[in-house]
Amino acid sequence: MDRFDVIMVGAGSGGGVVAARLTENPDCKVLLIEAGPDFPREETIPPLFTVSGEHSWKTAAIPEFDWDFFNADRSGTLNGRQLWLPRGKLMGGTSMVNATIAARGAPFDFDRWASMGCSGWAWNDVLPYFIKIENDLDFGDQPIHGKDGPIVIQRYKPESWAPVNRVMYEACVELGIREAPDLNGLDAHAGVVGVMPHNRYKEVRLGTLVTYIRAARKRANLTLMAGAVAERVVLSGGRAEGVAYIGSDGKTATAYADQIVLSAGVYNTPAILQRSGIGPAEWLKPLGIDVAADLPVGKNLLDHPGFGMIFKGKGLGVTTGRSFVADVRGPGGPTGEPAWQTHPFPVDEEEGMAGFWTYLTHALAQGEVVIQSRDPRQAPLIDHRYNTVIQDRQNFDDARTFCKEMLASATFRRHGAEWVDDIDQPIAEALAERMGAAHHQAGTAKMGPADDPTAVVGTDLRVHGFDNLRVADTSIYPDNVQHNTNLTALVVGERAAEFVAAGLGR
Ligand SMILES: Cc1cc2nc3c(=O)[nH]c(=O)nc-3n(C[C@H](O)[C@H](O)[C@H](O)COP(=O)(O)OP(=O)(O)OC[C@H]3O[C@@H](n4cnc5c(N)ncnc54)[C@H](O)[C@@H]3O)c2cc1C
Known part of the structure; x- marks a missing residue:
């Protein structure tokens, strides 16, 4: 033995x-x-784990590397849609199939953890570990960053972005949103637009x-x-x-x-x-x-539920170039924390279609994971209870209002941008039809x-x-x-x- x-x-x-x-x-x-x-x-065998500029998360769709889990929607608030919940099933787990966005939790997240009774997990307690894990090519010399860790982190230059990212970034600047050069910086967690950091190097994902x-x-x-x-x-x-x-x-x-x-x-x-x-x-x-x-x-199954809103315009659908780069973080609420963040995604070059993907940074819906059998090969019941909480819907509605402002900006108008989705559809209905998971499950x-x-x-x-x-x-x-x-x-x-x-x- x-x-x-x-x-x-x-x-x-x-x-x-x-x-x-x-x-x-x-x-x-x-x-x-x-x-x-x-x-x-x-x-x-790098091809399996390389991430060409635009397709960082496509390995999530390889069935052999996935657990094949779905959301149960027992409440029927997704119109019975069985949302796919990808999880990596390979050495390296979900770190080998994710979108390689290297965003830290915000300082107020960990201070909130400490205030919930998790002493030793406040921001000042966890910061040394965020420093230890990274080799930040852009900000490694700064006191809150590291340059000796195994995970290389970098931010890509606008020249390499899929065009809709540049347009969204410029629209945010036009609307007066503050630019944050380092989205892992101390003051970059609400009311900012910035460039997503990524954990890849020479196009290999660093899971x-x-x-x-x-x-x-x-x-x-x-x-x-x-x-x-x-x-x-x-x-x-x-x-x-x-x-x-x-x-x-x-x-x-x-x-x-x-x-x-x-x-x-x-x-x-x-x-x-x-x-x-x-x-x-x-x-x-x-x-x-x-x-x-x-x-x-x-119990306490959490996620960042997400919602896509599709539009079209000249040159906005170009799918080559880096995705998951421009990111706008919503305004801070009473506690300084935002309720949502949004990044664009190109959809279809020929049709000029693209979208905004918004997710709630602090959704209130809590679901559960319940085994259905003693057999480990049988999937547990997973129910996130997506779209069941009125405040969550309100927060999505606020994010949608901001997306409308972006599309109405002079920057987007120069591309002749117009909505494809019914952007005034009642929010609960729109969410039932189109909301998904941002795959940030926890708890x-x-x-x-x-x-x-x-x-x-x-x-x-x-x-x-x-x-x-x-x-x-x-x-x-x-x-x-x-x-x-x-x-x-x-x-x-x-x-x-x-x-x-x-x-x-x-
Ligand atoms: C499509 C997608 C995109 C994402 N994009 C990002 C992103 O860009 N940035 C980001 O920060 N986060 C992203 N995430 C989320 C992030 O990757 C996960 O939160 C994180 O990887 C989870 O880590 P973990 O250690 O909890 O679990 P996992 O990394 O999932 O590890 C669990 C491991 O346990 C193994 N395992 C499970 N059950 C058993 C068992 N019974 N016996 C033996 N082994 C078992 C699994 O196969 C797996 O290897 C994404 C997630 C997905 C699905």
Whole structure:
């Protein structure tokens, strides 16, 4: 029977970092269980992981690398549409299929986390880790930035942008929106237009497969087990003993370790915990699962819901050039936080069609992830309850009003821009027909103090009631960050590695 110091489940944004950092210590023996395939020589097959200027996220559509999850829409507020919820299923996880936007969470996000009882997670606590993970080619010399980390971050020059980005940027300037050269800067989180930072270098996406895991895979103390699906954590009292999994040969086995870390992502981490008997008793008992801890695992499912608005105009549909570059962040509300952000996207060159993609930075709708079976190969029920909260609709309506102002600007008028979508359609109806996910899901194993009935893990990421079982991925976000979620997941991984090492006494 194999025994390890640490078993990690999931080699994505959070898990890839934890495994790589822990194995820097040659005395720490780590098993990393990943359901998707591995690419041991990924440097030699770059086409799979390159991101040509305009198509950074298209790998998300490769079925072999996807979990094939859909939103259930039990409330019918999406007219019964089953929204696809892509998640990376490969070594590197969703960091290897995402759009490579390298946006940090905002300072007020982490200060809010601290005010929710997550002491040690305020902005000043997490900033050193944002610095540690990055090599910012534009601002690396500044005190809030780093230049020695594994993740290269850069902002592309307007000459290389798909044209609609330049037009939107200029329209925002015309409308008096402040320009923020660094969208990861301290004062760049509301009421600004700027250039999205990206984590790519020489057109290769810098997910954890090609950064952290590449650096770690040669170490003798790291065992990478690809194509193996973790079923559940084997528990004994207040301790986690091991992980039961289905190997790539289809056989069930169990591996054992002193410390166990789940980094299976926002949908699969709660599913594994629930199959292990950690979750709402009302959900587990009907499946015949003994309840080890009645914790709200799978609740508090958050996202940034998004909404596309299509227009057309001369030269606006040109699809070559970089996408996900110009970004406008809505005005700060009473707490200084914006309610939305918007970037343009080209659609069709021949028809001159393009769109604005707006997402809510702090949506109030909360959904849930509920296993339907003890079988890890069966997808959990995922219901985001999109379009169920009146305030969320109002915020979309405000964003739409701003988009109308942009299209009415002299800058867009010079291109003869006009709406294709019915831009005055009642907002609830328009959302039901067209809203989607921005894929920034979080929150299903919420961090918070043990006396918080909504919390699953403590501030050292240990599952409440268990000495040696942790979660390290986007599931632990107590509340969503304002912007894209990947960099924050890497920071969670960095911190988790320190907590686990301390738990091992190393
Ligand atoms: C299409 C798309 C575009 C995005 N664009 C951006 C962007 O541009 N910028 C940004 O910041 N964020 C973006 N995101 C979001 C961001 O990438 C994710 O929030 C982040 O990668 C999630 O990290 P994670 O560690 O929580 O999970 P993941 O990276 O999803 O890692 C989970 C890993 O666990 C594995 N796993 C799951 N279950 C099991 C099991 N039972 N057994 C073994 N292994 C298992 C999975 O295969 C996966 O490798 C995007 C997401 C998507 C889907």
